[in-house]
Amino acid sequence: xxxxxxxxxxxxxxxxxxxxxxxxxxxxxxxxxxxxxxxxxxxxxxxxxxxxxxxxxxxxxxxxxxxxxxxxxxxxxxxxxxxxxxxxxxxxxxxxxxxxxxxxxxxxxxxxxxxxxxxxxxxxxxxxxxxxxxxxxxxxxxxxxxxxxxxxxxxxxxxxxxxxxxxxxxxxxxxxxxxxxxxxxxxxxxxxxxxxxxxxxxxxxxxxxxxxxxxxxxxx
Amino acid sequence: xxxxxxxxxxxxxxxxxxxxxxxxxxxxxxxxxxxxxxxxxxxxxxxxxxxxxxxxxxxxxxxxxxxxxxxxxxxxxxxxxxxxxxxxxxxxxxxxxxxxxxxxxxxxxxxxxxxxxxxxxxxxxxxxxxxxxxxxxxxxxxxxxxxxxxxxxxxxxxxxxxxxxxxxxxxxxxxxxxxxxxxxxxxxxxxxxxxxxxxxxxxxxxxxxxxxxxxxxxxxxxxxxxxxxxxxxxxxxxxxxxxxxxxxxxxxxxxxxxxxxxxxxxxxxxxxxxxxxxxxxxxxxxxxxxxxxxxxxxxxxxxxxxxxxxxxxxxxxxxxxxxxxxxxxxxxxxxxxxxxxxxxxxxxxxxxxxxxxxxxxxxxxxxxxxxxxxxxxxxxxxxxxxxxxxxxxxxxxxxxxxxxxxxxxxxxxxxxxxxxxxxxxxxxxxxxxxxxxxxxxxxxxxxxxxxxxxxxxxxxxxxxxxxxxxxxxxxxxxxxxxxxxxxxxxxxxxxxxxxxxxxxxxxxxxxxxxxxxxxxxxxxxxxxxxxxxxxxxxxxxxxxxxxxxxxxxxxxxxxxxxxxxxxxxxxxxxxxxxxxxxxxxxx
Numbered sequence: 193x194x195x196x197x198x199x200x201x202x203x204x205x206x207x208x209x210x211x212x213x214x215x216x217x218x219x220x221x222x223x224x225x226x227x228x229x230x231x232x233x234x235x236x237x238x239x240x241x242x243x244x245x246x247x248x249x250x251x252x253x254x255x256x257x258x259x260x261x262x263x264x265x266x267x268x269x270x271x272x273x274x275x276x277x278x279x280x281x282x283x284x285x286x287x288x289x290x291x292x293x294x295x296x297x298x299x300x301x302x303x304x305x306x307x308x309x310x311x312x313x314x315x316x317x318x319x320x321x322x323x324x325x326x327x328x329x330x331x332x333x334x335x336x337x338x339x340x341x342x343x344x345x346x347x348x349x350x351x352x353x354x355x356x357x358x359x360x361x362x363x364x365x366x367x368x369x370x371x372x373x374x375x376x377x378x379x380x381x382x383x384x385x386x387x388x389x390x391x392x393x394x395x396x397x398x399x400x401x402x403x404x405x406x407x408x409x410x411x412x
Numbered sequence: 413x414x415x416x417x418x419x420x421x422x423x424x425x426x427x428x429x430x431x432x433x434x435x436x437x438x439x440x441x442x443x444x445x446x447x448x449x450x451x452x453x454x455x456x457x458x459x460x461x462x463x464x465x466x467x468x469x470x471x472x473x474x475x476x477x478x479x480x481x482x483x484x485x486x487x488x489x490x491x492x493x494x495x496x497x498x499x500x501x502x503x504x505x506x507x508x509x510x511x512x513x514x515x516x517x518x519x520x521x522x523x524x525x526x527x528x529x530x531x532x533x534x535x536x537x538x539x540x541x542x543x544x545x546x547x548x549x550x551x552x553x554x555x556x557x558x559x560x561x562x563x564x565x566x567x568x569x570x571x572x573x574x575x576x577x578x579x580x581x582x583x584x585x586x587x588x589x590x591x592x593x594x595x596x597x598x599x600x601x602x603x604x605x606x607x608x609x610x611x612x613x614x615x616x617x618x619x620x621x622x623x624x625x626x627x628x629x630x631x632x633x634x635x636x637x638x639x640x641x642x643x644x645x646x647x648x649x650x651x652x653x654x655x656x657x658x659x660x661x662x663x664x665x666x667x668x669x670x671x672x673x674x675x676x677x678x679x680x681x682x683x684x685x686x687x688x689x690x691x692x693x694x695x696x697x698x699x700x701x702x703x704x705x706x707x708x709x710x711x712x713x714x715x716x717x718x719x720x721x722x723x724x725x726x727x728x729x730x731x732x733x734x735x736x737x738x739x740x741x742x743x744x745x746x747x748x749x750x751x752x753x754x755x756x757x758x759x760x761x762x763x764x765x766x767x768x769x770x771x772x773x774x775x776x777x778x779x780x781x782x783x784x785x786x787x788x789x790x791x792x793x794x795x796x797x798x799x800x801x802x803x804x805x806x807x808x809x810x811x812x813x814x815x816x817x818x819x820x821x822x823x824x825x826x827x828x829x830x831x832x833x834x835x836x837x838x839x840x841x842x843x844x845x846x847x848x849x850x851x852x853x854x855x856x857x858x859x860x861x862x863x864x865x866x867x868x869x870x871x872x873x874x875x876x877x878x879x880x881x882x883x884x885x886x887x888x889x890x891x892x893x894x895x896x897x898x899x900x901x902x903x904x905x906x907x908x909x910x911x912x913x914x915x916x917x918x919x920x921x922x923x924x925x926x927x928x929x930x931x932x933x934x935x936x937x938x939x940x941x942x943x944x945x946x947x948x949x950x951x952x953x954x955x956x957x958x959x960x961x962x963x964x965x966x967x968x969x970x971x972x973x974x975x976x977x978x979x980x981x982x983x984x985x986x987x988x989x990x991x992x993x994x995x996x997x998x999x
Contacts (some may be wrong), residue, residue, distance in 0.1 A: 196682070197729075204725075214613045220612070220614040221710065221991060223991045225614045228609075232608050235604060235612065242605060243601050246596075249611060265671075341652045342667065345654065
């Protein structure tokens with residue numbers, strides 16, 4: 193559980209530290225013209241950005257707990273390490289490309305370069321779908337060579353971790369599909385900008401999670 | 413930057429003016445309607461869980477007199493009672509119910525920031541409840557694994573509901589977590605971003621602080637339950653061995669190998685302990701507001717109360733293994749978790765002192781909500797103190813799995829939060845419905861419930877000291893149980909039935925008051941916080957009419973000298989009324 197605790201300590205330190213900063217030097221029972229003028233928004237950013245950030249904290253908690261479970265289970269006698277299929281290197285490359293493509297699309301959306309949006313979104317989505325396809329192929333390869341979920345906990349964790357990561361990507365693709373449909377039906381860059389910006393953050397996040405998971409799988 | 417309230421900015425808030433019956437009451441995106449939907453569903457399942465507890469008590473008080481309660485049924489009742497009460501009643505009611513109702517009103521917003529997601533949240537919650545209740549009707553019935561669902565027995569042959577019940581339970585939990593996450597993102601974002609002008613974080617009523625912090629805890633802790641549910645579903649369906657060790661089950665070697673049941677316990681309690689505070693923190697916040705309002709006095713040590721809530725929230729993540737002392741652990745671990753458990757008692761005790769000091773020299777009005785709030789202080793101190801017993805390894809070991817534990821957690825997170833739920837319902841009933849409740853019925857309801865629950869749980873401590881084990885279907889006639897313990901069990905059952913029947917008074921009161929209750933004014937208690945200042949009672953869609961309120965003071969300006977009323981609403985500017993400190997009132 194050390195990993196989860198480190199993650200939680202970090203997140204709690206951030207949240208509580210930030211809250212304490214807001215609360216330390218106040219005397220709410222005193223009249224305060226400065227307080228009267230406060231806008232009631234704590235952060236100068238869009239609500240959806242805050243919701244996404246909060247969701248990423250939730251997802252991080254989930255992945256950290258899976259990793260904790262992995263490292264605890266790993267030390268039991270029946271664990272025999274899995275040799276990860278080489279396919280995963282290609283998949284990692286695909287996900288990196290998807291992330292880069294999304295970043296470029298985002299830059300185009302911010303700069304209101306309308307013509308970039310369609311190809312940008314299409315390429316980002318394509319690489320992401322290829323990544324998911326690659327993961328499925330990796331599964332199939334493992335399955336064909338007799339690495340079942342039941343045969344070893346290392347295998348079971350491999351299927352589980354990749355599946356959970358893949359499901360998060362599918363969730364992202366739902367939002368991707370919505371903005372893509374909007375752009376194809378003629379929406380202005382401005383109306384999809386926020387959605388594309390948030391998706392970019394989400395894609396980078398899932399890339400990071402994948403790198404951590406892949407590193408963990410390779411090193412054990 | 414010129415000030416624009418978030419709720420007034422069209423591009424950030426979706427329009428959802430209800431115009432038909434369906435959009436107004438069923439597929440509603442209004443936080444108040446969603447709050448009531450959440451509450452009704454939660455109270456409905458809560459009543460089922462109450463019924464289950466009566467069945468358990470019937471068996472314990474009058475062993476073998478009721479042939480329809482088989483040992484299998486008994487374990488199913490225990491399991492479903494526990495899970496429903498903790499998750500589907502208390503968590504849903506405090507966060508989905510009160511959180512939804514109070515956050516926008518107390519913060520001065522028109523609605524939650526994401527109303528559509530809020531609506532999805534309540535319907536997904538309903539789905540989780542339906543899945544859970546469906547498990548009563550599948551072959552083999554609901555799971556009987558105990559609410560902690562420990563493997564291996566949760567999915568080993570011989571446990572009731574091992575075929576379908578356990579799967580539906582785990583699935584329902586997973587669905588509930590999705591619902592909670594959608595709601596939780598809303599509560600956090602709304603508190604952070606949609607407060608009205610002048611509402612600094614430190615001017616928020618403590619109810620909002622409690623609900624907000626509990627939501628953060630929930631968002632970070634529920635994933636642990638999700639992880640354990642997913643892994644257990646896999647152990648059950650595809651025969652993986654995350655948690656399941658090699659075992660002889662019903663005389664046959666199972667195909668599982670080498671899994672770790674203790675791993676499940678770590679994951680479960682990593683969720684399970686913060687869960688206690690997910691229920692407790694909103695109760696702490698709400699009770700603070702009820703006490704201050706009905707004692708006509710500012711809450712004692714407001715800032716300390718906020719910091720205590722935050723400290724409890726942080727600490728609640730590093731005490732989980734005190735639920736596992738008997739599972740076997742490194743003694744240093746036990747020492748660590750016993751220490752953190754004692755440390756978390758410090759901010760908690762601080763809150764109790766502050767509640768008592770709020771009452772000190774207050775102008776106490778013993779109205780029904782206040783009765784329940786003061787009752788909470790009693791039961792909470794009681795349950796808190798026995799918690800200090802159980803937090804210590806050496807005391808926990810002999811008391812573990814006895815009725816002492818049952819008494820402890822029912823006092824601290826059963827009776828106490830439920831008393832706050834009633835305090836809150838009576839307190840906000842006039843605002844929610846526009847009608848007053850029947851004071852006399854309310855008092856009967858309080859005294860019967862309060863004294864009744866004491867007569868249930870106080871004797872259980874004694875049974876625990878005797879060594880009477882919990883979870884047993886029948887005690888038999890062991891030598892350590894004197895005859896008096898058996899008759900005590902019967903007495904407890906009688907009390908339990910009385911307390912359960914007493915709740916009818918509550919529903920009679922609600923229905924009677926809804927039909928023919930006296931019309932309540934907008935602010936019957938003379939409270940200061942924003943929800944009492946809405947132009948309409950009950951508040952209409954959008955809450956505030958044309959203009960959002962502007963806040964000029966904290967929520968606790970009660971009995972300020974030099975002001976004709978004994979309360980100053982949060983919207984009254986500093987030049988129209990003094991603040992407490994101006995007149996040398998000590999805080």
